[in-house]
Amino acid sequence: MTHKIVIIYQSLLGIYGDAGNGKVLAKRLQWRGEPAEVVTVEPGQPVPSDGLVYLLGGGEDWAQVAAVKALSATEGDGLRTGLDRGAVLLxxxxxxxxxxxxxxxxxxxLVHPGLGLLDIETRRGNERAVGEVLSTGTLPDGSTTTITGFENHGGFTTLGSDATPFARIEIGVGNGTDGFDGAIQGRVLGTYPHGPLLPRNPELADGLLEWALGRKLEALPKQVVNAEHETLRAQRFQVVRTTKNRAEQTR
Incomplete structure (x- = not known):
């Protein structure tokens, strides 16, 4: 069986390179010998119900409103069916x-209705959140991983009782003033950082795949995972922390 990684509305929600998340998920399955393909669905096309992981990315204000209207219509039924089947949405x-x-x-x-997949409300903040993010995310299996990315958003998000925060912020803004970023509820994980997110955070990529598959993945071959990759990731964390320290010293 070929696993489908479904990118929803790349033309509307793809201005930050978030489609790269789909490529990473497919490649990490293929490296393990599991067939996988990336399927892109545009407005006017029905969302397939047999996806393994669904992806929604970032977009401009008008695109965000257009996307939620389209997904609230019948063409978005496949997403809800897929989630009911056990798929995961990032x-x-x-x-x-x-x-x-x-x-x-x-x-x-003006308040726009959302899809209702997460118990969250988002309202315009007093200032825009722009910059690098460093946080500690809790994966669905309870393990934690360091998350790095880049945020650029004007909305601040408040979680209701049915949603659980995804990551505790060390550097950045995330949801707003609560010290957290993102939310998890049901089979949906929402978060603010771009990057794209998953190329910068391979442990999160594998965590999403394991969540969707319902099983642990075998370790990647040694020729795929090497010391150079880990060194680059450590350097990225150090750059973010150094930038924060310099900014604090100039205040």
Whole structure:
């Protein structure tokens, strides 16, 4: 069986390279000898119900509103069916916000209804959150991993009682003032960082795949995972922390 990684509305929610998340998931399955393909669905096309992982990315205000309207129609039924089957949805930034109960965009105080997949509300903040993010994420199996990425959003998100925070912020803004980023509920994980997110955080990529598959993945071959990759990742963490320290010293 070929695993489907479904990118939803790349033309609307793809301005930050978030489609790279789909490529990473497929490649990490293929490296383990498991057939996988990336399927891109655009507005006007039905979302397939047999995906393993679904992906929503970041987009501009008008695109976010257009995407939630399209997914609220019948073409989005496949996403809900897939989640009911046990698939997983990773929603980033605008995709994260539109999965909630409601959101506002830009300077518009008009409240737009979301998909209701996450018990969250997003409203415009006093200032825009822009910059590197460093956090500790809790994966669905209870393990933790360091998350790095880049956030750029004007909305601040409040979690309801049915949603659980995904990551504790060390550097950055995330949801807003609560010290956390993202939310998990049911089979949905929402978060703010781009990067794309999964190339920068391979442990999170494997955690999503294991969550969707319902089993542990075997370790990758040694020729795929090497010391150079780990060194580059450690250097990225150090750069983010150094940048934060310099900013604090100049205040």
């Amino acid at each position: 929603a980033v930034c605008a995709g994260y916000q539109l999965c909630g109960r409601s959101f506002t965009v830009g300077d518009d105080e």
